[in-house]
Amino acid sequence: MPPSLATEQNTGTGDRRLPGRPRSEDARKAILRSTLKLLQQNGFPELSIEAIAADADVGKATVYRWWPNKAALVADAFSSSADxxxxxxxxxxxxxxxxxxxxxxxxxxxxxxxxxxxxxxxxxxxxxxxxxxxxxxxxxxxxxxxxxxxxxxxxxxxxxxxxxxxxxxxxxxxxxxxxxxxxxxxxxxxxxxxxxxxxxxxxxxx
Amino acid sequence: MPPSLATEQNTGTGDRRLPGRPRSEDARKAILRSTLKLLQQNGFPELSIEAIAADADVGKATVYRWWPNKAALVADAFSSSADxxxxxxxxxxxxxxxxxxxxxxxxxxxxxxxxxxxxxxxxxxxxxxxxxxxxxxxxxxxxxxxxxxxxxxxxxxxxxxxxxxxxxxxxxxxxxxxxxxxxxxxxxxxxxxxxxxxxxxxxxxx
Amino acid sequence: MPPSLATEQNTGTGDRRLPGRPRSEDARKAILRSTLKLLQQNGFPELSIEAIAADADVGKATVYRWWPNKAALVADAFSSSADxxxxxxxxxxxxxxxxxxxxxxxxxxxxxxxxxxxxxxxxxxxxxxxxxxxxxxxxxxxxxxxxxxxxxxxxxxxxxxxxxxxxxxxxxxxxxxxxxxxxxxxxxxxxxxxxxxxxxxxxxxx
Amino acid sequence: MPPSLATEQNTGTGDRRLPGRPRSEDARKAILRSTLKLLQQNGFPELSIEAIAADADVGKATVYRWWPNKAALVADAFSSSADxxxxxxxxxxxxxxxxxxxxxxxxxxxxxxxxxxxxxxxxxxxxxxxxxxxxxxxxxxxxxxxxxxxxxxxxxxxxxxxxxxxxxxxxxxxxxxxxxxxxxxxxxxxxxxxxxxxxxxxxxxx
DNA sequence: CAATAATCGAGACGGTACGTCACGTCTTCTT
DNA sequence: AAGAAGACGTGACGTACCGTCTCGATTATTG
The missing domain is CATH 1.10.357.10 (Tetracycline Repressor, domain 2)
Incomplete structure (x- = not known):
């Protein structure tokens, strides 16, 4: 599996867990799902992070915490549907x-x-x-x-x-x-x- | 020359001139020039009409008066630089x-x-x-x-x-x-x- | 009358008008009115510019265009009800x-x-x-x-x-x-x- | 000494100790110290619990565990510096x-x-x-x-x-x-x- | 030569989305 | 059980442009 464009967190297998609340897998999936959904409805420029967060029932900051920009998010979402x-x-x-x-x-x-x-x-x-x-x-x-x-x-x-x-x-x-x-x-x-x-x-x- | 995407005005040769101040050729040229200039600095999505108007020393409304949207403007600007x-x-x-x-x-x-x-x-x-x-x-x-x-x-x-x-x-x-x-x-x-x-x-x- | 805390525009009496659309007196009044109204409902820290703009049916930027911060706005609003x-x-x-x-x-x-x-x-x-x-x-x-x-x-x-x-x-x-x-x-x-x-x-x- | 505004824990002298890790006195002091320090740098509204926790090298939840709100914390911090x-x-x-x-x-x-x-x-x-x-x-x-x-x-x-x-x-x-x-x-x-x-x-x- | 009319610049307007910050809560592992 | 760490949903921040509008000023044609 290619590395995610998202900021890395230790989802690693062997090593120890980092302290702190772990990243929510639910939120990650919901964001990617909403991204693909909205991207198919309109184009890339029309796609707003605001709308993704709302559709995914997620805080906007959660999106920005893990993806530096819309582009990285879309690329991630797309390759998660890779084939x-x-x-x-x-x-x-x-x-x-x-x-x-x-x-x-x-x-x-x-x-x-x-x-x-x-x-x-x-x-x-x-x-x-x-x-x-x-x-x-x-x-x-x-x-x-x-x-x-x-x-x-x-x-x-x-x-x-x-x-x-x-x-x-x-x-x-x-x-x-x-x-x-x-x-x-x-x-x-x-x-x-x-x-x-x-x-x-x-x-x-x- | 292909027809302009800009709203038509009586720039025609044969027909009568409409009353009122005629469209400024200077403004038109300056807008197209600034569009090309800014377009090659950043991409299409980053290009803002606000910036074009400022760079061309032109009122924003003058841009909107003649081009219905950014795409039409860019297309016009591009084909005016035909090779x-x-x-x-x-x-x-x-x-x-x-x-x-x-x-x-x-x-x-x-x-x-x-x-x-x-x-x-x-x-x-x-x-x-x-x-x-x-x-x-x-x-x-x-x-x-x-x-x-x-x-x-x-x-x-x-x-x-x-x-x-x-x-x-x-x-x-x-x-x-x-x-x-x-x-x-x-x-x-x-x-x-x-x-x-x-x-x-x-x-x-x- | 003491000078407003708002950014000055030439609402002056004798001198020439500045170019551009003049400031909307309606918006100014509505903002001050909403500020006083909301300020009496909650305290100063709870007062949000977002809420003022919404209550006054005004763009947020219109508030920021004329008042540098919440404090200046409140001071203006209060002394407009000065007595x-x-x-x-x-x-x-x-x-x-x-x-x-x-x-x-x-x-x-x-x-x-x-x-x-x-x-x-x-x-x-x-x-x-x-x-x-x-x-x-x-x-x-x-x-x-x-x-x-x-x-x-x-x-x-x-x-x-x-x-x-x-x-x-x-x-x-x-x-x-x-x-x-x-x-x-x-x-x-x-x-x-x-x-x-x-x-x-x-x-x-x- | 006036009673603390902080949530009570078994800091009592006579009664039995509760089970579990006792409250950290270091954390409590560090929090109060940082509160006073930051409070005299800026005002009360600018003071953020986020900043206090960071300055005191303490988890945010530790602050919230013991003080119900910023005001109680500040009041505690202040009266701990009684004159x-x-x-x-x-x-x-x-x-x-x-x-x-x-x-x-x-x-x-x-x-x-x-x-x-x-x-x-x-x-x-x-x-x-x-x-x-x-x-x-x-x-x-x-x-x-x-x-x-x-x-x-x-x-x-x-x-x-x-x-x-x-x-x-x-x-x-x-x-x-x-x-x-x-x-x-x-x-x-x-x-x-x-x-x-x-x-x-x-x-x-x- | 005035009246009329469409343009021009400037810039304010109501909006929308931006990316950031702090909130107070929560979930994890460690002590 | 309390600690630190830090992710979470929420909501306001102040900014940038959007496309529209209202001004006074300018420049043409028409009567």
Missing amino acids: EELRFPNTGSVRADLSIQMKHLVRILRGRRGRIVAALVGGGQSDPELIEAFRDRFMMPRRQEAYETLRRGIERGELPKSLNMDLALDTLYGSIYMRFLIRQTGLTEEFVDEVVSAVMDGVSER | EELRFPNTGSVRADLSIQMKHLVRILRGRRGRIVAALVGGGQSDPELIEAFRDRFMMPRRQEAYETLRRGIERGELPKSLNMDLALDTLYGSIYMRFLIRQTGLTEEFVDEVVSAVMDGVSER | EELRFPNTGSVRADLSIQMKHLVRILRGRRGRIVAALVGGGQSDPELIEAFRDRFMMPRRQEAYETLRRGIERGELPKSLNMDLALDTLYGSIYMRFLIRQTGLTEEFVDEVVSAVMDGVSER | EELRFPNTGSVRADLSIQMKHLVRILRGRRGRIVAALVGGGQSDPELIEAFRDRFMMPRRQEAYETLRRGIERGELPKSLNMDLALDTLYGSIYMRFLIRQTGLTEEFVDEVVSAVMDGVSER
Whole structure:
């Protein structure tokens, strides 16, 4: 489990408890739940800590005690809803592995949780911590698996040994995010297959 | 020139002048200038109309009189700074044409104006008007030229007749925006060449 | 009229108007009215600017725009209810003049407005501005009249030319405030007569 | 010693000890010490239990366990610093006895402890318990001695049998408090002599 | 040349949310 | 059982901007 963005407290397993009343797990969960709930109703800028605290029946100070800003809170809330759905399969074919995973991503982006991803990336454009959280906590774990998937393809001879993996992945996923964030159209599962073909084989005539 | 998002006044050429004091061109310019200036200092959410008015030495009501909201103002300000640098050349080679234009884009994104693009796309994630303005006023005009460039390539036989142009362009530019918006690293001119090669020829072994 | 504690705006008579929307007289009055109203319900520490603004149907910022702190606001509110009742009469007898005025004071202190005086003097013990406001705006104007009253007594031969007026007045009114602020008992109109006698003639046997 | 305002515990001498950890005398002293220290830095309203607990290196709950509110704590702290200096002498002259004692009072009011007295009387204007504590624990014990002093004067023939002692004392001490609390000037030892003369002999011509 | 009309700057207005502070209560482990 | 530590819900603080409004002043067209 990745470390929380929240101020650390000793929820640790082995070491001694700190003195003082322990952090309320109920409050923590209620806050994250309300954050996700409200975030889906409006966008990131409309989201107010005041409203989160009220919805979660929690003091505003309790929110500020554990999260330094709205961005960190949203990032935490989002990754607490992080997903098995985005694991890479191992079908024996790179193209299939990528295609399947990318279609899951597309489904998420088009669904309720898409608003959250948009809020994180959008908000991150003026909040370095936020985009960093998105990158480190959401994107990188998946990319590690993606590297592994590509490596298997290389071993099987489907991909060249000289493959620039970041180049390949940025091109594959960049096209998805282009349609998600900017063009806001054409983000279909067929598109995924077209992208995989295009990046694998190139668009210029054979 | 695209129509302004600002409330229309009789700036028209042919029709009669309305009575009353005409709109101040100085104020309009100062507002747009201050908007761009402040936008590249902080992000879209941090940008306040209060600050714009103060910086432009203009009454707050003058801003509200002409622009219905912050998004419209920012979109106007942005498209008033339109770039000649992003025109496509015509070298006789699609790869060269694309590569040259994309390198110009990379240079802009890495420079001062990059903050403005980030602010627009970021802010646009919670403001439909804003992303629409970015798309319609900034991206689409370029894409029209890109279509033309690709079409020349098809005519020259560099690209197949069946080319899915949007697919190609989303893949090419998506990888740029991926590194610009999310990964925030590796956005170099060499990367442009790698992307063009990858998308043209594919990443899997020949 | 003594200058308001509120930030000055040019409500002046002769000089030009400042630019900008003029201060709302309605808001000013409503704030002072609500301040007095709430101050009589609870004490000074319980009085919150939040509640005043709500009661006066006014934005909190409007209060803060014109009064630097709660103390100044209360002092203003109180002296706006400042009173004809505390004028000194001119009966031809110092003793009568003093006695009549002091009885009016006693009646005020025992009434609703007594809470305000207590709040001002009490709050003033930890707020130099507040006690200064009470002194300068409430007490001193009366004391000027008191000096005049004593002076008439001297002219009439009722009091010695060498009279130390501040000594006399601090002794007369000090006993009133002692019973009002500290002893909180025995503040009757009969007491006023006793004090006047005591200070005039002394308590030791003739 | 007057009974503490603190919740009673088995500090009794004869009776059995309650089970459990006994109350920490160190904590009690540290709390009272910190209370006095902070009280003379700022006024009563500014004094926070939070700050007292922090300054005394004590848990907040320990304060609340033993004192029901800030006023009780302050009153306790104050009367724990009770003064020998304010005993009345017995010189054989009422005027001298009063003058000496009042000069001691003036010296205290002008010194560090004056801030505490001001805080008590000031805070007491919105806190009945506080002014009551000041009256009962500080003022009344002295007043008992004052009565005795006056009684001796009556016996000696310095004062009339019919003397209204409270009237005399309120007039004498009221003038002191008037200058201390409100006028905040002229509280000198010479003033004491003038007040004693004025109240004894009257201010009107012989 | 006056009257009319829409603009301009300035800045006050009623609001909303901010992030902080202290309240008095509570829950934990330690002494 | 009392201690310290410190988290909890609550509520007011004073600030920053929101978008609207009301001023006097300015600059044009219209009669």
